[in-house]
Every structure is written in structure tokens, then in C-alpha cells.
Amino acid sequence: MRKSRTILICALILFCAFLCCGCSVTSQQSPGSGPYKVYLIVKSTDTEFWLSAIAGANAAKAEYNIDLVIVGPETEEEYEQQNEFIEQAIRDDADAIVFSAISYTGNADTIDKAADAGIKIIVIDSDVDSSNVNVRIGTDNLQAGRMTGNAVMNADLEDFVVGIVNFDKESRNGQEREMGLREVLESDSRVSGIYTINVSTDAEAARIGAELLLNEHPEINVLVGLNEPLAVGVGKATRVRELGGKVKVVGFDTNVQCVDMMRDGIVTALIAQNPYAMGYLGVESAWKLLEGETYNSEQWIDTATTIVDKENMFSQESQRMLFSFG
Numbered sequence: 396m397r398k399s400r401t402i403l404i405c406a407l408i409l410f411c412a413f414l415c416c417g418c419s420v421t422s423q424q425s426p427g428s429g430p431y432k433v434y435l436i437v438k439s440t441d442t443e444f445w446l447s448a449i450a451g452a453n454a455a456k457a458e459y460n461i462d463l464v465i466v467g468p469e470t471e472e473e474y475e476q477q478n479e480f481i482e483q484a485i486r487d488d489a490d491a492i493v494f495s496a497i498s499y500t501g502n503a504d505t506i507d508k509a510a511d512a513g514i515k516i517i518v519i520d521s522d523v524d525s526s527n528v529n530v531r532i533g534t535d536n537l538q539a540g541r542m543t544g545n546a547v548m549n550a551d552l553e554d555f556v557v558g559i560v561n562f563d564k565e566s567r568n569g570q571e572r573e574m575g576l577r578e579v580l581e582s583d584s585r586v587s588g589i590y591t592i593n594v595s596t597d598a599e600a601a602r603i604g605a606e607l608l609l610n611e612h613p614e615i616n617v618l619v620g621l622n623e624p625l626a627v628g629v630g631k632a633t634r635v636r637e638l639g640g641k642v643k644v645v646g647f648d649t650n651v652q653c654v655d656m657m658r659d660g661i662v663t664a665l666i667a668q669n670p671y672a673m674g675y676l677g678v679e680s681a682w683k684l685l686e687g688e689t690y691n692s693e694q695w696i697d698t699a700t701t702i703v704d705k706e707n708m709f710s711q712e713s714q715r716m717l718f719s720f721g
Contacts, residue, residue, distance in 0.1 A: 432489045433462065435452050443648070447674070471497055471566075478501075490681070491684065493680075517681050544575065557589050560620045597624055666703075
């Protein structure tokens, strides 16, 4: 009897010791167990492009159990405010930043500061002049510019005079798109003129800019807007002047207003990106980096681009690109 009682007491002691050891192990978060804190710093929080990217990021947040903080300025000119958000992420001990740079050079030093603090850096959509970026995700903008050129040259015209409405010269993706576009235009003998105006990333500024181009060069018969608000503004300028069908419009992205203008014959084609994929893959890549996966930071992860026009806009693939919210 006494022997059985002794065995029982020893067993209880061992069991309690096991529980204590178990508690001490589970109370310490092992590396990679999460949730990681990730900042998504976008260019703007009120355009359909960035709302789609945010939707993708939130989907990845739920799948990977990420503590996701989403911030961005009201307009795509406020790179200084983006720098303030990066500083906030540093103070908040963020594990990673998913970032789209308004200014290729103006955001660089602050991104380097974040990297020096041990924060992983993932770029989506628009690059930053930093060797500390771990992953780059988005559109191949040179190729997208070439696609834009092909969409322009497919217009039913004998000769082409093209007006380009582009955004800030400090934004890397806008400059690469124009380079690709000009590459195609300048190689075609049917193009007799190319004119560019740079405006703030705002539909009204783009409308005014497009009208200035038309006033200075009334021979323009194609207008191109190289991102979502600019495409909307260029379309509005054409509609206000009742030039639908006479001046062809090619735009970037898939704003609902542009889709409506395509249906009405004002917009000829849209270069549709996939911002939902950018947001999702940005957050997913942050998690994978923090779990120890490595990437080639010199090689962009391409999220695909499609030309949508009136003929194919109702196809399944075009509808997926036009309304890529999940």
C-alpha cells in the first residue's frame, strides 16, 4: 500500500513538472510563430487601384495571421508623409514594410533607415532607390508601356499624333511606362508627333493637362493617361470637347468611370494591371521573408498586365482584370 502511494506521489510530481516545463515553453513565442507586424504604406487610400491592393493585402493578412497596419497619404504627391509613415513603422517595431514609393529618390533614405533597423522591405507597384529592398512585386512597366504603344497603334488611324499625360517625374513606374510607350511610337513611321505633359496624380489636373495639350497641338488624335486618375481626366477632357471617336483615348488601370467611357466609345483601350495580386503577394512575401525564405531582389515578381478594349471587355479574363477585388 505504502509502495503504491509512493509511486502515485512520484507520478504526480513528474506530471506537475511536465506541466511547468510545458507552460514555460509555450509562454515563449518561438521565432516565426507570429503574428508579425507588417505596415502596408500605399501611395493613396482613395483610388480604386489602391483599394483593390488593400483588399488583396487584407486577404493575405487573414490567411497568414498578420498584424497589418494600412496607411497612406490622400494624394500621390505626398512622399514626405510616406516618410513619416515609415518612421512610424520604425517606432512601432514593425517586422516588415510593404511599400509603394511616390518618389524614387525622396523615399530612399527613410527606407534605408527602416532596413538598418532590421525591418524587411517589400516594394509593390513603384520602386525606390534602395539596395535594401528584399522583394519587388508589380507590373513590368517597360513592357506595359510597350503594350500601351501597341494599343495606340491598333487604332483605326492613318497617321498618329500622340499626347501623353504622365504623372510626377520622380515616380519610377510612370517614367518606365513612358519609355516603353515611346519605344513603340518612335519605331513607327505613321507617328508624326509625340507630346508629353506631367501633372499631379489627380483626375481634374489630368483633364486640364489634356486640354492644354489639345490647345497647343490641335492635331493630336490620340491621348494617353498613364495611371488611373490620369486616364479618368483624359477621358473627361475628350468627352467635354465632344471628341469621342475623333481623339482616341488609351488609359491605365480599371476605374469604373473609364470602363463606362469605354462602353460609350470615348476610351479605346485600358491597360489593366492586377493591384489585388500586388497587395496579396506583398503581404505574403513579408510573411515568407520573416519565416526565412529568400528572394532575388533584382528580379521583379510580375503580376501580369492585359489590354482590355470594347471587343473583349466582357470576356471572363477581362472581367477578372477589370474588377479584381477578390
